[in-house]
Amino acid sequence: MVPYNHTEFINIVTDLVNNNYISMDRIDDAARRILRVKFTLGLFETPLADETLVDQLGSQKQAHRDLAREAVRKSLVLLKNGENADAPVLPLPKKASRILVAGSHANNMGYQCGGWTATWQGVDGNNYTAGTTILSGISAAADPSTEIVYSKNPDADFVKSNNFSYAIVVVGETPYAETAGDSLNLTIAEPGPSTIVNICGNVKCVVVTVSGRPVVIEPYDSQIDALVAAWLPGTEGQGVADVLFGDYGFTGKLPRTWFKTVDQLPMNVGDSHYDPLFPYDFGLTTKPVNAS
Incomplete structure (x- = not known):
């Protein structure tokens, strides 16, 4: 995987072999493994891909988008749904006087898709592929009489003064791939934390995290009424709204x-210091609103 400086790679490896740092047996073993896979796949007999379905790539057919939307619904994990003594927050009522939708990831298709998509490291914005942002999905799902107010990073005074029925806050990581995603702190990208604090301290709130992995959420957990891990939902943000509003559980x-x-990491089930915020295989469930 050195397409832009392969000659340098060849020279370095040759030098390491000549100076007995790497044996020829090790080189032969690596080459043998690669060749075995290529022979098994039949790449020498049929080096080009089957183009029978090439017209389907990027076709945006509704059936494809429906399947992607279903995948979003099924991959969401409900981590918190009100305090134990309180009524569940989710599913949310579609009919409300005014809903606040906020956060850096609420209206950003690039952030929803993450890295290794339109580009290697991912993109910021909505101009690179067709689809539905989470904000668009919420707007389409809510009752026509409900006012949707979108503010990327409102301050506390704005939240207090607008008499919102509840808020949906969508924050998370910015896109990355490979080494660019290495992190020693695994925090939500700014201004995500301040958005959570400004909103969830002043109105009932649902926080949706968009990330490729668990991120630090414990400092804000007590302020959050409901918490959803959406991972990287891709182009079909309406799949998030489907579950938030109870069309699906x-x-x-x-x-x-x-x-x-x-500081707890690495941490796995069975470790003596296993004390997670949410354990492996955890996930609350809800039933569709219209279920009998």
């Missing part, structure tokens, strides 16, 4: 442990 489970602090 939450069914997803955590594929890995959600830590309290990065």
